[in-house]
Amino acid sequence: MSSHETRPCVPDLKKERLKCDFNVEELTNLIDGGKEKTALRRKLRSVISSESAYIDPIPPEYMSHEDQFSNELRKTCHTAMLMNKQNIDIKTLQLSKAYIGVLKDGDPLWVHYHVFIPSITGQSDPEQQKIWMEKIRTWKIFGTYAQTELGHGTFLRGLETTATYDRETREFILNSPTITATKWWPGGLGHTVNFAAVMAQLYVGGKCYGPHMFMVQLRDENTHESLPGVTLGEIGPRFGLNTNGNGFLRFDHYRIPRRNMLMKHAQVLEDGTYVKPSHSKLSYGTMVRVRVGIVRDTCIQLQQAVTIATRYSAVRHQSELIPGEPEPQILDYQTQQFKILPQISSVFALFFAANSVIDAYYSVTAQMDLGDMSLLPELHALSSGLKALSASDASRGVEICRLSCGGHGYLASSNFPRLYTQTTCAITYEGENTVLWLQVARYIIKSYRSAQNGNNLKHSVSYLSKQPRPVRGDLSNNGLLEAFKAAVFKLVSDTEGRIQRVCAKGQNYHMAWNQCSLQLLKCAEAHTRFYVCEQFVRKVEMAKGTENVKKILKNLCRLYLTHHVSVNSGDFLKSGSLSQNDIAVLEEEMCSLLEVLRPQAVSIVDAFDFDDGQLNSCLGCWDGDVYQRLYDEALKSPLNKTDVPEAYYKYLRPLMQVGLKSSL
Numbered sequence: 001m002s003s004h005e006t007r008p009c010v011p012d013l014k015k016e017r018l019k020c021d022f023n024v025e026e027l028t029n030l031i032d033g034g035k036e037k038t039a040l041r042r043k044l045r046s047v048i049s050s051e052s053a054y055i056d057p058i059p060p061e062y063m064s065h066e067d068q069f070s071n072e073l074r075k076t077c078h079t080a081m082l083m084n085k086q087n088i089d090i091k092t093l094q095l096s097k098a099y100i101g102v103l104k105d106g107d108p109l110w111v112h113y114h115v116f117i118p119s120i121t122g123q124s125d126p127e128q129q130k131i132w133m134e135k136i137r138t139w140k141i142f143g144t145y146a147q148t149e150l151g152h153g154t155f156l157r158g159l160e161t162t163a164t165y166d167r168e169t170r171e172f173i174l175n176s177p178t179i180t181a182t183k184w185w186p187g188g189l190g191h192t193v194n195f196a197a198v199m200a201q202l203y204v205g206g207k208c209y210g211p212h213m214f215m216v217q218l219r220d221e222n223t224h225e226s227l228p229g230v231t232l233g234e235i236g237p238r239f240g241l242n243t244n245g246n247g248f249l250r251f252d253h254y255r256i257p258r259r260n261m262l263m264k265h266a267q268v269l270e271d272g273t274y275v276k277p278s279h280s281k282l283s284y285g286t287m288v289r290v291r292v293g294i295v296r297d298t299c300i301q302l303q304q305a306v307t308i309a310t311r312y313s314a315v316r317h318q319s320e321l322i323p324g325e326p327e328p329q330i331l332d333y334q335t336q337q338f339k340i341l342p343q344i345s346s347v348f349a350l351f352f353a354a355n356s357v358i359d360a361y362y363s364v365t366a367q368m369d370l371g372d373m374s375l376l377p378e379l380h381a382l383s384s385g386l387k388a389l390s391a392s393d394a395s396r397g398v399e400i401c402r403l404s405c406g407g408h409g410y411l412a413s414s415n416f417p418r419l420y421t422q423t424t425c426a427i428t429y430e431g432e433n434t435v436l437w438l439q440v441a442r443y444i445i446k447s448y449r450s451a452q453n454g455n456n457l458k459h460s461v462s463y464l465s466k467q468p469r470p471v472r473g474d475l476s477n478n479g480l481l482e483a484f485k486a487a488v489f490k491l492v493s494d495t496e497g498r499i500q501r502v503c504a505k506g507q508n509y510h511m512a513w514n515q516c517s518l519q520l521l522k523c524a525e526a527h528t529r530f531y532v533c534e535q536f537v538r539k540v541e542m543a544k545g546t547e548n549v550k551k552i553l554k555n556l557c558r559l560y561l562t563h564h565v566s567v568n569s570g571d572f573l574k575s576g577s578l579s580q581n582d583i584a585v586l587e588e589e590m591c592s593l594l595e596v597l598r599p600q601a602v603s604i605v606d607a608f609d610f611d612d613g614q615l616n617s618c619l620g621c622w623d624g625d626v627y628q629r630l631y632d633e634a635l636k637s638p639l640n641k642t643d644v645p646e647a648y649y650k651y652l653r654p655l656m657q658v659g660l661k662s663s664l
């Protein structure tokens with residue numbers, strides 16, 4: 001039973017928590033990765049919670065753009081000081097979930113910690129690392145990752161910023177030849193960082209060697225003024241993440257030393273000799289790493305959204321389920337359960353997928369450090385697919401959770417607007433989703449063809465070697481995984497067939513690819529969905545713990561499988577892997593799972609273990625006192641400071657005094 005039960009809450013939530021038939025703490029430990037990690041997270045959280053510096057002077061939505069930025073910069077710098085004082089590694093804090101809720105709408109140093117530093121550690125040689133990491137550790141250097149340009153985001157090979165080697169002075173000259181070459185978007189670039197890892201086209205002796213990364217000082221280390229030859233600024237308000245300090249940057253023949261090229265993989269020697277990397281895409285390594293991290297981040301964002309939606313659905317009463325009876329909790333409506341419970345199952349699916357891709361990342365990079373690049377294409381496809389799937393599932397999930405809260409979900413004080421803008425941007429950054437799906441498709445089609453030519457395939461695509469033959473009527477988890485394989489196989493073989501047919505009609509391959517790209521997207525998503533389902537099934541099979549926690553996991557896993565079969569039923573029917581009757585049976589099972597899981601819903605989201613400060617939502621508080629909170633929050637509006645606002649005297653009263661001359 002939940003250890004939280006004794007804390008006061010409204011009767012509806014108390015009733016829900018009393019229904020709990022599993023050990024909430026055990027589930028919390030599982031999500032944290034063990035008891036010790038839960039303890040560490042809570043310890044960090046208690047350090048954070050007791051800091052008055054994290055209290056916003058007024059709700060940030062009422063602050064100006066400039067004040068919002070300044071307020072968050074104040075908090076993020078305070079964190080660095082605090083962690084330093086407490087001797088805690090800041091990464092430990094950020095990876096532990098304890099930090100959630102401190103920064104409200106972005107973090108001017110997020111890209112520094114999570115993109116810039118990994119670029120230095122992953123792309124520079126040991127000597128460079130030693131110099132730069134020392135300055136990073138002592139807070140002399142704060143940096144960003146400056147890749148995207150006004151005219152070029154997705155297509156890296158099309159970047160316009162140039163880094164031309166001057167053999168005489170042994171320097172690179174960085175230049176932004178056109179307006180479209182302006183770096184645009186890098187987080188913290190506006191006014192926070194003083195350095196950047198800049199992606200630019202390398203030119204040596206008149207020859208272009210493609211995009212490479214350079215360490216570039218942008219601002220004076222003492223005055224913070226931008227250096228001559230560098231033009232910097234902020235790109236203005238955004239859909240969300242308004243305190244990230246996203247900026248622009250232009251170079252005017254700006255010189256940097258030769259050794260400021262990040263030289264772990266490729267080098268330019270003093271005499272201008274170019275030493276190529278052992279794999280042409282190693283300079284894209286930071287993106288692979290960040291994509292892997294996004295799976296976990298979006299999973300946590302969905303956890304927050306579904307916690308709010310579930311608690312609110314237990315507190316909110318509406319309409320009549322049975323005529324004449326009291327208004328039921330909206331969570332009792334099957335349609336409401338269908339909005340919320342699949343999102344809870346999605347959290348667990350993304351959680352297990354995130355863990356598996358993180359493991360894959362570390363094992364593949366360890367092999368790459370030994371010189372074996374053979375697994376990089378598979379890792380690129382896996383990380384691209386999971387980034388795209390997690391970002392789109394979580395964004396859709398957050399929006400469904402918002403809609404499930406009716407009108408109140410539209411209030412800023414529900415925290416859904418921020419959760420949504422923080423999640424949906426992951427569809428765009430680190431590789432726009434469509435573009436990444438097409439990268440996955442490229443890998444799948446290549447693998448399929450390779451198998452047709454009798455070659456062995458890598459583990460994650462090995463099922464594309466030969467037509468899977470699922471056992472008819474086997475609707476067990478393993479049976480459904482076989483059906484998934486068969487459905488993906490059919491999609492892939494049909495798509496490849498179509499590409500070949502278009503080519504046979506005389507179309508060139510690239511145009512044929514474009515003409516089949518809707519189908520290619522389906523292949524990529526179906527393949528990645530299969531991977532997520534398989535991980536879910538295997539991780540639940542292996543899960544240790546009490547029977548009741550295992551039962552929750554099994555039911556959530558089953559809900560995930562049946563839901564995704566139902567959503568994609570056409571693919572299963574077309575491949576013949578499931579019959580219409582199978583689909584009907586599975587859809588009925590999905591409905592009964594909603595009923596089975598409904599009584600445990602509040603306790604499952606309690607296990608995500610967010611405190612009220614983290615959820616920052618009137619609708620999602622532990623005690624469920626939503627109406628009082630909504631009312632109190634509304635009173636904070638500056639418009640409520642006076643009964644009659646200034647604007648009345650300026651605009652409305654003069655209008656009322658003139659009166660309407662024409663008839664309506």
Ligand SMILES: CCCCCCC/C=C/C(=O)SCCNC(=O)CCNC(=O)[C@H](O)C(C)(C)COP(=O)(O)OP(=O)(O)OC[C@H]1O[C@@H](n2cnc3c(N)ncnc32)[C@H](O)[C@@H]1OP(=O)(O)O
Nearest residue numbers: 106107110147153154155156157281284287380429430431
């Ligand atoms: C508080 C919250 C804060 C939020 C902060 C957010 C921070 C965000 C930061 C950013 O967004 S940084 C900028 C990120 N930008 C991107 O991700 C750009 C996306 N574009 C690309 O990655 C590439 O341009 C491309 C789309 C992958 C295409 O690259 P390219 O044109 O060079 O390759 P192709 O010709 O398509 O393929 C060639 C070959 O290379 C393989 N490949 C591509 N990428 C990789 C990789 N990363 N690793 C390994 N291999 C890669 C590709 O699969 C092809 O292989 P083959 O099929 O030829 O074998």
Ligand SMILES: Cc1cc2nc3c(=O)[nH]c(=O)nc-3n(C[C@H](O)[C@H](O)[C@H](O)COP(=O)(O)OP(=O)(O)OC[C@H]3O[C@@H](n4cnc5c(N)ncnc54)[C@H](O)[C@@H]3O)c2cc1C
Nearest residue numbers: 145146147148152153154185186187425429430431432434
């Ligand atoms: C919040 C946020 C933070 C960011 N932070 C950083 C940062 O720190 N550093 C940095 O360098 N960048 C950053 N970016 C930029 C980000 O990486 C790019 O926006 C992203 O890579 C997409 O590129 P784009 O904007 O040029 O989109 P585009 O590539 O122009 O995409 C526009 C449309 O074209 C489609 N499209 C493009 N190419 C193809 C194709 N080959 N096939 C089919 N369709 C295609 C896309 O699917 C999309 O629908 C950030 C962006 C955001 C939103």
